Amino acid sequence: MAISGTVWKYGDNVDTDVIIPARYLNLSTPEELAQHCMEDLDAGFVAKVKAGDIIVGGENFGCGSSREHAPLAIKGAGVACVVARSFARIFYRNAINIGLPILECPQVVDETESGDRLTIDLRAGTIVNERTGRTYHVAPLPEFIMGIVQSGGLVPYTIKRLQGKIG
């Protein structure tokens, strides 16, 4: 599963209120939510972002609310992957559960700028910065979590489990 896109870089503690402000929590589809993605942090984001692009964040990305609307908005906006120094735990679960790939890789964050192009191979666990030519290796997801990702998210994973296809 190869991803290649332009980087949109933000700082530490990007919270769920700026990813999708609560005034839009009366919406629930990815398409509707995507229209307001990152609105209170980078008002022009939705107009600029292209399908396949990559968000790069600092520490504690996605902190705050449990709203799944946040990764849904990011995925709905066409973002293919989020790379950060670290993720808040509920955001981490939510992203895995809805099938939005996320990677923790501090070195990439330190050496990447907005506008760079990254190519990510999730299976191989590699990230290449096309501007600098550097390749980074990411710690693989735990096997259990990889099972959820490979099923396409928690719902398809649970359906398989309920049907007895997974132990």
Place this chain on the structure above:
Amino acid sequence: MGHTLAEKIIAAHVLNGREEVWPGDLVEVSVDLVMANDITAPIAIREFEKLGVRRVFDPEKVVLVADHFVPNKDIKSAEQCAQMRRFAQEMGIPNYFDVGRMGIEHVLLPEQGLVAPGDLVVGADSHTCTYGALGAFATGMGSTDIAVAMATGQVWLRVPETLRVVYCGELRPWVGGKDLILYTIGVIGVDGARYMALEFVGPVVDALSMDGRFTMANMAIEAGGKAGLFVCDQVTRAYLNGRVRRPYREHQPDPDAHYARVLEIDVSAIEPQVAFPHLPERTCPVSQVGEVRIDQAVIGSCTNGRLEDLRVAATILRGRRVHPDVRCIVIPGSQAVYLEALREGLIETFIEAGAAVSTPTCGPCLGGHMGILAAGERAVSTTNRNFRGRMGHVDSEVYLAGPAVAAASAVAGRIISPDAL
């Protein structure tokens, strides 16, 4: 080696009967209670329907609360509530709480006796960690996790490491649970307990009321925590008496448990705390705040909307007037809190002081309704988050504080200590 409180509760819920769990283990556990609200339930219901199951795993163990955008603030919110109401009816869920019978979920569930010590609770709301005050392992998750939990009664967890915080010393006047937790977040930072459980212990918390403990556990998430736990004691048991009518199990952390970190805090020097925009870790003693004029004071929420909080606010507002430039909004956390506050004369005190009193709702805390800020406006608020744009316009500001500072500031028109009134 022994185990922390979080490890013991998780171990008691692990499927396939493992006796011990250790930090870092990925485990599947059974849950005692699953909760969602009017903004997280719609997505959970959509995902639940995709699973192809017809019933929730146990209607008695699913709780649905209409609290965020209620009484319905607009047509879309009304539709979300209607969807949740239909689901509750179809699934035969008795613990569905609607306007007039509801409360802010994390005030309501303990009050209704739905959470007991030793329980494992998951909720589609980040402040689900509030129930840690009762000695339960309670944590917030997203809607898809909750959909699966409603269907199967199970979730997966990574067993967290534990950060133990020991509070010693003597509390100063007007210092309560909110000040202790804000101070703690100021020390460890908004990611100081990321992926971890917090364990709050020591003589100061032993002497703290249940309301104060709920406030502290509530904000564990503001340090990135997965849970914020208290050990069940006589204060807990007194609260549970007459509320919880089923057997429950009290767990104690082992004396030789391994902690990721032990932090000792002497509270004797701690003043009432104020967290500046736009992070809860930007704390400051109230005497050092400087000149911060305010347009609004909010007293309420799942953090500070309980009876003790309203009593503190009323003590300060009694016989005083809200500053002419300030809108003071008081929101009791539940119908029961509202009624008791009414009986004690607190509501009369608020209205005589020139405050607005609202039916229970999360409302302004997350910028939903009932007190949205305009560009450039500032609020002091007893809520839990002061992120950019949290209470309204992206150029508005929220200062977090306890009910004493919020009430005093409402009178003064600027952030001050009650001692300075």
